[in-house]
Amino acid sequence: MTALTQSQFYQQLKKYYTFYTGGFILFVIALAILEQMGLPPKWVGYIFLGATIALYAGIGIMSKTADVSEYYVAGRRVPALFNGMATGADWMSAASFIGMAGTLYLAGYDGLAFVMGWTGGYVLVALFLAPYLRKFGQFTIPDFLGTRYGGNLPRTIGVIAAIICSFTYVVAQIYGVGIITARLTGLEFQVGVFVGLAGILVCSFLGGMRAVTWTQVAQYIILIIAYMIPVVWLSVSHTGNPIPQVVYGQVLQQVTQLENEFNNPDTAKGAAEASARAAHRAKQESLEAKIAALDAAVADGTGAAFFEAQRTEAGNPADFPATIDALKEQWKKGAEGAKKASGPVSAHATAFAGKGAEAKARANPDATEADIAAARAEDQAETDKKRRNFIALVLCLMVGTASLPHILMRYYTTPSVRDARKSVFWSLFFIFLLYFTAPALAVLVKFEVYNNLVGSSFATLPAWVANWSAVDATLMKIVDVNLDGIVQLAEITIGGDLIVLATPEIAGLPYVISGMVAAGGLAAALSTADGLLLTIANALSHDVYYKMIDPKASTVRRLAISKGLLLVVALFAAYTASLKPGDILFLVGAAFSLAASAFFPALVLGVFWRRANYLGAVIGMLAGLVVCMYYMVITYPFFGGVPENQWFGIAPISAGIFGMPVGFIGVIVGSLISRAPSQEIQQLVDHVRYPSLEGDIDTRAA
Amino acid sequence: MQLSERHHEYWRKNLRLTAVLLAIWFVVTFVVIYFAPQLNNIVILGFPFAFYMGAQGALIIYVLIIWFYQHRMNQLDKEYGVHEGDE
Numbered sequence: 001m002t003a004l005t006q007s008q009f010y011q012q013l014k015k016y017y018t019f020y021t022g023g024f025i026l027f028v029i030a031l032a033i034l035e036q037m038g039l040p041p042k043w044v045g046y047i048f049l050g051a052t053i054a055l056y057a058g059i060g061i062m063s064k065t066a067d068v069s070e071y072y073v074a075g076r077r078v079p080a081l082f083n084g085m086a087t088g089a090d091w092m093s094a095a096s097f098i099g100m101a102g103t104l105y106l107a108g109y110d111g112l113a114f115v116m117g118w119t120g121g122y123v124l125v126a127l128f129l130a131p132y133l134r135k136f137g138q139f140t141i142p143d144f145l146g147t148r149y150g151g152n153l154p155r156t157i158g159v160i161a162a163i164i165c166s167f168t169y170v171v172a173q174i175y176g177v178g179i180i181t182a183r184l185t186g187l188e189f190q191v192g193v194f195v196g197l198a199g200i201l202v203c204s205f206l207g208g209m210r211a212v213t214w215t216q217v218a219q220y221i222i223l224i225i226a227y228m229i230p231v232v233w234l235s236v237s238h239t240g241n242p243i244p245q246v247v248y249g250q251v252l253q254q255v256t257q258l259e260n261e262f263n264n265p266d267t268a269k270g271a272a273e274a275s276a277r278a279a280h281r282a283k284q285e286s287l288e289a290k291i292a293a294l295d296a297a298v299a300d301g302t303g304a305a306f307f308e309a310q311r312t313e314a315g316n317p318a319d320f321p322a323t324i325d326a327l328k329e330q331w332k333k334g335a336e337g338a339k340k341a342s343g344p345v346s347a348h349a350t351a352f353a354g355k356g357a358e359a360k361a362r363a364n365p366d367a368t369e370a371d372i373a374a375a376r377a378e379d380q381a382e383t384d385k386k387r388r389n390f391i392a393l394v395l396c397l398m399v400g401t402a403s404l405p406h407i408l409m410r411y412y413t414t415p416s417v418r419d420a421r422k423s424v425f426w427s428l429f430f431i432f433l434l435y436f437t438a439p440a441l442a443v444l445v446k447f448e449v450y451n452n453l454v455g456s457s458f459a460t461l462p463a464w465v466a467n468w469s470a471v472d473a474t475l476m477k478i479v480d481v482n483l484d485g486i487v488q489l490a491e492i493t494i495g496g497d498l499i500v501l502a503t504p505e506i507a508g509l510p511y512v513i514s515g516m517v518a519a520g521g522l523a524a525a526l527s528t529a530d531g532l533l534l535t536i537a538n539a540l541s542h543d544v545y546y547k548m549i550d551p552k553a554s555t556v557r558r559l560a561i562s563k564g565l566l567l568v569v570a571l572f573a574a575y576t577a578s579l580k581p582g583d584i585l586f587l588v589g590a591a592f593s594l595a596a597s598a599f600f601p602a603l604v605l606g607v608f609w610r611r612a613n614y615l616g617a618v619i620g621m622l623a624g625l626v627v628c629m630y631y632m633v634i635t636y637p638f639f640g641g642v643p644e645n646q647w648f649g650i651a652p653i654s655a656g657i658f659g660m661p662v663g664f665i666g667v668i669v670g671s672l673i674s675r676a677p678s679q680e681i682q683q684l685v686d687h688v689r690y691p692s693l694e695g696d697i698d699t700r701a702a
Numbered sequence: 703m704q705l706s707e708r709h710h711e712y713w714r715k716n717l718r719l720t721a722v723l724l725a726i727w728f729v730v731t732f733v734v735i736y737f738a739p740q741l742n743n744i745v746i747l748g749f750p751f752a753f754y755m756g757a758q759g760a761l762i763i764y765v766l767i768i769w770f771y772q773h774r775m776n777q778l779d780k781e782y783g784v785h786e787g788d789e
Contacts, residue, residue, distance in 0.1 A: 122764065123764050251748075351752055394731060436758050690712070690713075692787070
């Protein structure tokens, strides 16, 4: 293909991927026909898993390469449009694909922090980084730090920070791959992790960035089709309009109206909800009384007897907690769950709702004016805290987006600065397609639940509810707490991941579409995992080995080392994921704060402030990273921290809000107290600022 | 190499464009978030305004910002003779 000009290459790619998309649609239709003819759902799952992984493997093998530039940056000839698709797949992980709509369903407006944070960051990529990094034109982000600030120390800090952010993130992706594989095929989770790992490695092992790029384009096409079809179908079947993003405004109004009814005990629906909530409250009180009795018994020294009595009373079930502490924990959880279910419905579109203390105080006839004023102040404090956290989270996610090495690296692969700029536009456009659909999906499903499920009878539950509550109680649980035989909202517990997974069934589509959605989730997780693994392996092989240990290494040796490290990192990440680390979602969020604190100031000032120098970069990056990590450690329970240590009530996930300014101050102060950078480095700054200069230096890597 | 006055002008224009677009980004994101409870009282086509901005409006504006930046910068490159040669 090397003989082709860029525009011929582009035409050829367009032809290939058009055929590919058509082929995928035909494949889905063929499976749908087979399903109608009696192919069992389990086989549909197997075929989807096998066919898509075989496809990615095929692309991976076809793209194998022994050329350094092909391996690290796909030969720098990925057209803007295709780099945009690849970035979209690289960017959107299992969390975006499966989790996003669920988060929005559960959190309403407050969940939009993720939608805005994960898209607005591309504005920063476009304005501050992509074109300049492309002009610089090497292989990794630590490359830029090492060259711009001169010396191995900035490069080393960059490598360490890149590994910290990418590794936590890749573990979460492999975890997602394991879950989806297990769901699609019925294999054990641990087996699923390693099957998925094979799927990841076939893409990246032989062809590095080149193979990853072309599989990511293929994965993007699958994931966007898999996301859109069920949502559009749901929208048509429930509203008669095929554009869910437009029509859900009206649906949202209906949802809001239903929310008001549910919270007003004077209406029929509200009265039913009130009775279900009362049942939850009674349960909460009885559990709290039991906990108190247990504590009293333990204090008397009769804890063991009390525990035995409870076990006998419960009928000696096999899953009864083994110790007093475990029993107490179970009761506590039950009481908390019941307390949550006994509260009013929070309105979907309302921003930063208070605690509802004022409404409660007003309902109490004994409350004085002062009580009400105090309750109002309490609500206001809650609103302010939520707003602060929302802003901090959005900022951390945005700046983190613009600092994550696996994303920035993609802009090294375009043919020119012009294409790098265009490519950021395409990236965000392709990401936007999914992100502006997710809020619509959340509202459509919410309407389905509020309007059709609530009020239906337990004897005739909709099929999708019966199916999912049988498959997985963490996703869908429904219990008739007030024993009236009718479903109330307070009786339904929904796990966020259900929203995307169950949409095909809610829309009344055949199982093959469910299989396609799972394949889409798999594509999302695999593509992100590939990009991240490559980032880590490249940082180790290129920055550490080639640039610092053995700069004379031959091409063959460099690639061998790189592939070896890729394998080691992948196995280690899969092993970590198979242990099911509990705080995985937090760690993913933390990656953004860490990247924002460590990279953003040094990268941006490196381009926009000529005076930034070695000492500034070292101090800024270290200080940003340290402040961010310190804040997480003192506030996050997993590291032994306590929420009381929070500054301004900011949650640990947004630690970057403190790390970033410290990073900027660090770079500025460190630079000003030491000498201005050398003439060569100032030339480098000019070099990256202008797409083309006469008599320019050349920083491109071979 | 020595940068000419034209080069400096190019860079100043780039900075101005960057600053203006960043200001738009800031307003549609953070100013709207800050006043979200008040802005939600304005309802357009069923959407409370701040909710709409978070779910769609801001995203559309981000896409447009980036499109405009690439369009304008690629123009400036040519105007100031710092564009890359064609393949």
